[in-house]
Amino acid sequence: MAAALTECGVPLSGLSKHYLNTNSTSHTGPFSAIAELIDNTYDPDVNAEQIWIDKTQIKDMECLTFKDNGNGLSRKIMHQILSFGFSIEKGIQPIGIYGNGFTSGSMRLGKDVIILSKSKNDLCVGMLSQTYLKKIRAKHIAVPIISFNKQEADKYILLELFK
Ligand SMILES: Nc1ncnc2c1ncn2[C@@H]1O[C@H](COP(=O)(O)OP(=O)(O)OP(=O)(O)O)[C@@H](O)[C@H]1O
Numbered sequence: 001m002a003a004a005l006t007e008c009g010v011p012l013s014g015l016s017k018h019y020l021n022t023n024s025t026s027h028t029g030p031f032s033a034i035a036e037l038i039d040n041t042y043d044p045d046v047n048a049e050q051i052w053i054d055k056t057q058i059k060d061m062e063c064l065t066f067k068d069n070g071n072g073l074s075r076k077i078m079h080q081i082l083s084f085g086f087s088i089e090k091g092i093q094p095i096g097i098y099g100n101g102f103t104s105g106s107m108r109l110g111k112d113v114i115i116l117s118k119s120k121n122d123l124c125v126g127m128l129s130q131t132y133l134k135k136i137r138a139k140h141i142a143v144p145i146i147s148f149n150k151q152e153a154d155k156y157i158l159l160e161l162f163k
């Protein structure tokens, strides 16, 4: 593996795609993983009043969905939630402090997660997918993110193509 370097030429620590699964094993069962996703919605920065948890079928796959009516995410926070160990300053009495709950919790419950978010200024989609990383034979953890500024959103046409 060719190491990425800091500005001073010091090798940066790497993160293998297998770490997604490794990290999720801190949850011995699914319930603590679900609790991480619920905790996030009650954190002061998200401040949701309600959360809806459901099970649905997409093609032949069973999916869990978590929906909340909190503040949503900016592109920057979307990148943070899909990273490891980055927690934002949340003000008083935060539940989450380690920046690891979403990645460990979601990867304990499934191989792939898609986040759809609408916040004050942004519309954002992000993905953490072991299936995708395997398919592209990734050595590192790539996290595709698409975001639109809400004011500019009507300049784009969204095409939905179904086979
Ligand atoms: N449902 C959500 N809506 C909006 N932002 C969220 C949501 N869930 C998580 N986030 C944001 O993503 C960040 C990362 O979440 P994550 O659970 O990984 O870490 P954390 O909550 O900061 O710390 P901990 O690992 O202790 O839970 C949070 O700091 C929060 O800003």
Ligand SMILES: [Mg+2]
Pocket (backbone or CB within 6 Å): 036, 039, 040, 095, 096, 097, 100, 101, 102
């Ligand atoms: Mg958390």
